[in-house]
Amino acid sequence: MKKWIATAALAAGAVMGVSMASAGTLDTVKSKGQVVCGHGQGLAGFALPDAQGVWRGLDSDVCRALAAAIFNDPNKVKVVPLTSKDRFTALQSGEIDVLSRNTTWTLSREASLGLEFAGINYYDGQGFMVRKSLKLTSAKELSGASVCVQQGTTTELNLADFFRANKLELKSVTFATNDETTKAYDAGRCDALTTDASGLYSERLRLAKPDDHVVLPEIISKEPLGPSVRKGDDQWLDVVKWTQFVLVTAEELGVTQANVDAMLKSENPEIKRLLGTEGKYGESLGLSNDWGYRIIKHVGNYGESFERNVGQGSPLKIARGLNALWNKGGLQYAPPIR
Amino acid sequence: MGKSVSSNNNQPFVQHDVIAPSRPPSNLVGPVGWVREHLFGGVFNTSATILIVLFLAWVLPPFLDFVLFDAVWTGVDREACIFNEAHPIVGACWAFIKDRFSFFNYGTYPIPERWRVDLFFVLLAISIIWLLKLSLPRRDLGAIYSFIILPVISYFLLIGSPALGLPIVTTNLWGGLLVTVVVSAVGIVVSLPLGILLALGRRSTMPAAQVFCIAFIEFVRGVPLITVLFMASVMLPLFVPREFEPDKLLRALVGVALFASAYMAEVVRAGLQALPKGQYEGAMALGLSYGQMMRLIILPQALKVTIPNIVSNYIGLFKDTTLVVIVGLFDFLRTIETARIDPIWAAPTVSPTGYVYAAIFYFIFCFAMSSYARTIEQRLSKADKR
Numbered sequence: 001m002k003k004w005i006a007t008a009a010l011a012a013g014a015v016m017g018v019s020m021a022s023a024g025t026l027d028t029v030k031s032k033g034q035v036v037c038g039h040g041q042g043l044a045g046f047a048l049p050d051a052q053g054v055w056r057g058l059d060s061d062v063c064r065a066l067a068a069a070i071f072n073d074p075n076k077v078k079v080v081p082l083t084s085k086d087r088f089t090a091l092q093s094g095e096i097d098v099l100s101r102n103t104t105w106t107l108s109r110e111a112s113l114g115l116e117f118a119g120i121n122y123y124d125g126q127g128f129m130v131r132k133s134l135k136l137t138s139a140k141e142l143s144g145a146s147v148c149v150q151q152g153t154t155t156e157l158n159l160a161d162f163f164r165a166n167k168l169e170l171k172s173v174t175f176a177t178n179d180e181t182t183k184a185y186d187a188g189r190c191d192a193l194t195t196d197a198s199g200l201y202s203e204r205l206r207l208a209k210p211d212d213h214v215v216l217p218e219i220i221s222k223e224p225l226g227p228s229v230r231k232g233d234d235q236w237l238d239v240v241k242w243t244q245f246v247l248v249t250a251e252e253l254g255v256t257q258a259n260v261d262a263m264l265k266s267e268n269p270e271i272k273r274l275l276g277t278e279g280k281y282g283e284s285l286g287l288s289n290d291w292g293y294r295i296i297k298h299v300g301n302y303g304e305s306f307e308r309n310v311g312q313g314s315p316l317k318i319a320r321g322l323n324a325l326w327n328k329g330g331l332q333y334a335p336p337i338r
Numbered sequence: 339m340g341k342s343v344s345s346n347n348n349q350p351f352v353q354h355d356v357i358a359p360s361r362p363p364s365n366l367v368g369p370v371g372w373v374r375e376h377l378f379g380g381v382f383n384t385s386a387t388i389l390i391v392l393f394l395a396w397v398l399p400p401f402l403d404f405v406l407f408d409a410v411w412t413g414v415d416r417e418a419c420i421f422n423e424a425h426p427i428v429g430a431c432w433a434f435i436k437d438r439f440s441f442f443n444y445g446t447y448p449i450p451e452r453w454r455v456d457l458f459f460v461l462l463a464i465s466i467i468w469l470l471k472l473s474l475p476r477r478d479l480g481a482i483y484s485f486i487i488l489p490v491i492s493y494f495l496l497i498g499s500p501a502l503g504l505p506i507v508t509t510n511l512w513g514g515l516l517v518t519v520v521v522s523a524v525g526i527v528v529s530l531p532l533g534i535l536l537a538l539g540r541r542s543t544m545p546a547a548q549v550f551c552i553a554f555i556e557f558v559r560g561v562p563l564i565t566v567l568f569m570a571s572v573m574l575p576l577f578v579p580r581e582f583e584p585d586k587l588l589r590a591l592v593g594v595a596l597f598a599s600a601y602m603a604e605v606v607r608a609g610l611q612a613l614p615k616g617q618y619e620g621a622m623a624l625g626l627s628y629g630q631m632m633r634l635i636i637l638p639q640a641l642k643v644t645i646p647n648i649v650s651n652y653i654g655l656f657k658d659t660t661l662v663v664i665v666g667l668f669d670f671l672r673t674i675e676t677a678r679i680d681p682i683w684a685a686p687t688v689s690p691t692g693y694v695y696a697a698i699f700y701f702i703f704c705f706a707m708s709s710y711a712r713t714i715e716q717r718l719s720k721a722d723k724r
Contacts, residue, residue: 044684049668052441205685315416
């Protein structure tokens with residue numbers, strides 16, 4: 001029944017989505033005076049209301065950057081919290097303009113759900129956490145270990161695949177919820193805990209003695225997370241896509257929230273193009289030419305956003321890893337602005 | 339009282355005074371007697387008492403240790419509540435509740451505008467006390483205030499009105515206690531009158547009204563609340579133009595109110611059926627119209643017998659408001675769920691603390707409702723005891 005409703009909703013949504021798209025999301029956003037941004041219902045480091053009730057996180061920064069680019073005000077964001085069931089319907093029906101909700105980019109989502117991914121703001125993947133006392137350095141040494149995992153998730157399937165591919169002996173211990181899984185691991189029911197790496201770091205903080213545990217370096221699945229928009233509105237897709245590229249390019253060029261004003265006088269042609277002191281790149285997207293400057297001024301570059309929300313500046317302390325810039329051993333790469 | 343002994347000494351001794359009854363044996367009265375009678379009367383009673391005391395002795399001390407004695411009361415982040423050498427045992431992390439207290443009350447309501455929410459709570463409290471405390475004067479004015487003036491004021495106060503100098507606060511920013519109170523208050527206020535109408539409609543002799551009411555009640559009772567909310571939130575936007583699309587909170591309010599009315603209708607119908615037919619016939623014999631009969635004879639009696647059920651419906655409704663999270667609204671419980679995953683407060687006892695706080699909150703509200711209902715029942719049942 002639920003599946004039927006979801007299918008009908010998605011089908012109807014796909015039809016609506018196409019008809020809505022002709023209106024031009026960017027123009028709609030400008031006339032509404034705010035970007036309507038779909039988030040999850042709270043995920044540590046990615047999108048979570050703080051004590052003042054303001055949404056903070058890596059995914060929130062994407063929306064704040066969009067609002068900064070369009071309105072020169074990062075607070076012109078209306079947040080719509082969505083469950084994982086209704087996130088795509090909300091995008092298709094036009095309820096939200098952009099979905100920035102730790103959603104994995106997959107073929108079927110793009111091909112049949114009527115949405116288009118605008119880039120990757122976090123390369124996630126499944127990892128393992130073990131006790132330091134076991135003195136393990138690699139997940140490949142886990143043969144015969146019992147692993148706590150949440151039931152019925154792709155995580156469970158990935159785990160089985162990884163152990164089979166590496167000819168390791170697996171004793172998985174499954175639990176219905178994330179909380180139970182972590183609790184069981186903390187109580188010593190299993191030797192290792194597995195879930196998405198970003199999740200491992202936040203679960204670790206919840207353990208009785210977080211410092212006794214370590215996250216192993218292996219990432220055994222690909223979970224590229226990024227913002228998505230409705231299919232069929234290329235202008236809006238470009239705006240979201242290039243807003244993200246501005247964040248990454250700024251980090252690459254060393255432009256930060258603190259030095260962006262000084263950088264306006266820079267002679268470097270790449271920085272000039274980024275900040276809009278040269279060329280008309282913003283206008284060609286339907287924005288103002290100083291869009292790049294606005295984004296960095298209000299949100300900072302990708303590295304700053306990362307460290308503030310999930311990295312060393314946050315309790316999560318996630319290492320950059322795959323999310324480092326391409327020239328520093330990571331995967332974050334932006335095409336040139338020119 | 340008694341007359342003094344007669345002066346005539348010829349008569350044998352006659353006791354004229356009434357002898358005061360002597361006190362019962364001391365082990366049958368007072369605290370000792372009470373304990374003997376109620377706690378240790380017979381083998382079964384005695385063993386039940388002992389078992390219960392043992393159970394409490396087993397459960398209470400760890401609970402009190404967690405909630406009070408080992409609890410952490412001050413702190414600014416997770417450092418206060420994690421296990422370390424300084425405090426190897428950490429109970430409830432009340433510092434977390436203190437830090438997020440305003441988030442639990444207002445959600446993401448803009449900080450400069452939060453006084454409006456406070457004012458709303460005060461106005462609502464006045465209305466509730468005025469209506470429920472029977473000794474207060476002019477309760478007719480109280481009803482006008484509560485059901486007409488208060489909703490209008492609250493609407494402009496909470497949503498805002500640029501004409502009055504109050505910036506608009508869209509409902510997607512509302513959260514926490516505010517959402518829980520608004521949804522349950524609207525549900526409670528709307529469901530009783532609507533439920534009475536539906537119940538009367540269902541028992542009516544007019545076929546159209548009867549069929550409509552039966553269909554509505556049975557349809558709504560036939561689906562879970564979660565489905566009603568899901569349909570309202572996900573399907574509705576697909577079928578109406580964006581300009582006419584109702585607000586998310588409004589969708590949830592309508593869903594909850596209609597859902598509660600259908601259940602209320604069946605409760606009221608039970609009361610109507612419990613009345614002997616003579617009450618109806620008597621009212622008709624007096625020449626009362628249908629409206630007069632219902633208003634003066636039938637409903638007062640029918641509602642009186644259904645008070646326990648009405649209140650348990652209200653309590654259920656109050657707790658069901660947690661389901662509005664389906665529509666993406668942050669109700670009280672959801673704000674706790676959200677705050678507890680914040681890494682700033684990630685510590686082993688933070689989640690249990692959040693849930694204990696939620697339990698206390700819901701218990702206070704529900705217990706207040708049922709206690710009030712009990713006093714009303716006692717007052718009304720005086721008529722039956724004569």
